[in-house]
Amino acid sequence: MSNRVEIHYCTQCRWLLRAAWMAQELLTTFTQDITELSLCPAEGGVFQVIANSKVVWCRKDAGRFPEITELKQLIRDEIAPEKQLGHADKKKT
Amino acid sequence: MSNRVEIHYCTQCRWLLRAAWMAQELLTTFTQDITELSLCPAEGGVFQVIANSKVVWCRKDAGRFPEITELKQLIRDEIAPEKQLGHADKKKT
Numbered sequence: 001m002s003n004r005v006e007i008h009y010c011t012q013c014r015w016l017l018r019a020a021w022m023a024q025e026l027l028t029t030f031t032q033d034i035t036e037l038s039l040c041p042a043e044g045g046v047f048q049v050i051a052n053s054k055v056v057w058c059r060k061d062a063g064r065f066p067e068i069t070e071l072k073q074l075i076r077d078e079i080a081p082e083k084q085l086g087h088a089d090k091k092k093t
Numbered sequence: 094m095s096n097r098v099e100i101h102y103c104t105q106c107r108w109l110l111r112a113a114w115m116a117q118e119l120l121t122t123f124t125q126d127i128t129e130l131s132l133c134p135a136e137g138g139v140f141q142v143i144a145n146s147k148v149v150w151c152r153k154d155a156g157r158f159p160e161i162t163e164l165k166q167l168i169r170d171e172i173a174p175e176k177q178l179g180h181a182d183k184k185k186t
Contacts, residue, residue, distance in 0.1 A: 011124050016117060020113055027134065034134065035133070036099075036132070037131065038131045039120060039130045039132070041124060
């Protein structure tokens with residue numbers, strides 16, 4: 001099973017460092033689960049995270065960047081739903 | 094025209110940080126040229142950089158990691174052969 005995550009980030013907004021940080025967080029947490037994490041330069045204020053072709057975060061829709069903990073939960077739900085994320089993991093109600 | 098770069102790195106060797114650093118160097122230098130830079134977890138001491146399906150660096154073949162300047166030259170030659178890399182750029186003879 002392969003899992004592909006993409007982070008699309010606006011180069012004009014200089015969001016590479018933020019995107020690269022989040023990439024490393026995700027690759028560290030999901031070492032055994034992510035097959036490929038793609039950093040994709042974009043423009044126009046785009047910041048989107050996509051897991052297996054599903055948009056799990058869109059900055060324009062959400063009006064903000066994700067917290068890293070909530071981003072991990074969203075990615076987990078897509079690629080490794082049984083995985084526990086430790087103390088930062090909120091139970092779904 | 095799309096240009097895809099992949100960095101395959103061994104997770105057992107803990108080469109994520111090195112791979113992520115090189116990814117950021119390449120995305121900074123080739124902002125307009127790289128469409129997608131993929132970080133691909135691997136095992137068994139793999140450290141390979143691939144540009145448009147061509148292996149431009151293989152640690153096992155080379156016996157070492159690339160210097161960042163030579164990696165940029167190799168990537169440049171594949172995806173943006175006309176691009177000048179500034180003072181660190183060696184002229185080909």
